[in-house]
Every structure is written in structure tokens, then in C-alpha cells.
Amino acid sequence: MRSGFDRSALSQRLADGSRALGLSLSDAQLSQLMDYLQLLAKWNSVYNLTAVRDLSQMVTQHLLDSLAAVPAFAAATRVLDVGAGGGLPGIVLAVARPDLAITLIDTVHKKTAFLTQVKAELGLQNVTVKTGRVEQLQADPPFDVITSRAFAELKDFITWSSHLLSPDGCFLALKGVYPREEMERLPQGWTVVEVVALDVPGLGAERHIVRIQRGEQQ
């Protein structure tokens, strides 16, 4: 394992942050997230998974950032994470919500090879990994939530993946600053039903989660 990986200090930071988010993760879940962080740190130079190199920043910017979105998935059952990259938010969500079935898709084979390795090493039976463009993915049954973080403008995210969403389903897009202009350019037939500001412990930057469903803009 990578030298300099102070598991106990990083684990404490993660436990404190997840408590501050109101989540009650078990010791086993926290341990799975630390295993994931360790794999991310170990394989980052090979797979080019994230520009964030500092381990405590990885806890904040990746693990806690993704955990902050977990409550928005309360009613979800089948989730697709589009452009999952190194597994954010999909892997974190899969650990926090083992009852969810989560599919992660990315076009880049080396990233999905990493995700397959994470699935195996963490024993995540609720994760499915697909390689390819979301536009070409077929799903039967469809997903009730489609999510993404740092993927694409909202209109492209919706246009490329709406064929995979169930009639009553929703998109949950993780964004940084309030995406006012993107929300004004949604494709016809889609409407923003909620924008929640997320308070990620220690981040000091804006985060929002945008819920979009079928329907006309008011």
C-alpha cells in the first residue's frame, strides 16, 4: 500500500465529516470508504482518475462531497452514474446505500477497469460497471434516478441519457456554483423541481444538487 497513508487520521476526518452531514455510517462502511480511498490514491498515477493528490483533500473533495448528496437519493432504487470516472459519486453512494442497485458508466476503459477492481475489492454486489457512451447504453428496466458529477452541461446530460430514465424518474446533477444559466437552457419537456445547496464539511466552496423531472417549465 502507498506510503504516507495515515489511515487512522483520514478515517477520523471521514467519520467526523459524515456525522456532520447527519449520516450514520457503520464502522464497516467507513472502512470500505477508506479502502476505496486507498485504491484511488494507489492507482491514480496509472489510471489518471483525479487531479486531487492530497489525501485529506481527497476525503473532503471526493468522499464527503459525494456523501453530502446521499440524502437526495432517499427514494431511489435503481441509479445510473453517468461519466463515473474514478467512481464519484457512484462508488460512495453504493457503500452508503447497499440497498440501491447502481450502474456506473464511463467511456474510458482504464477507468472502468479501475471501477471493476474497486467493486471486487470492496465486495460491492450492488454495483454494475459499463464501458461506453451513455447515448448508446440500453437499460431494461430503466433507472429511477440518473446522476452525474462534473460530467456535462445539464442540457447535454439530459439529452444523452433521458432514454434511460423511467417515466416518473428524475435526474440528480451534482454541480458547483448555482447553475442558473444551465437551468435556463434545459431541453423542452424538462423542468427543475428543486435545487438544494449542499454544505460539505471543510470544503469552503459552493455545491448544489439539481433535481430535474419531465414536465414543462413554469
Ligand SMILES: C[S@@+](CC[C@H](N)C(=O)[O-])C[C@H]1O[C@@H](n2cnc3c(N)ncnc32)[C@H](O)[C@@H]1O
Ligand atoms: C470530469 S470526469 C468526472 C468523473 C467523476 N464523475 C468525478 O466527479 O470525479 C467526466 C467523465 O465523463 C466521462 N464521459 C465523457 N463523455 C461520456 C459519455 N458520453 N458517456 C459516458 N461517459 C462519458 C469521461 O470519460 C470522464 O471520465
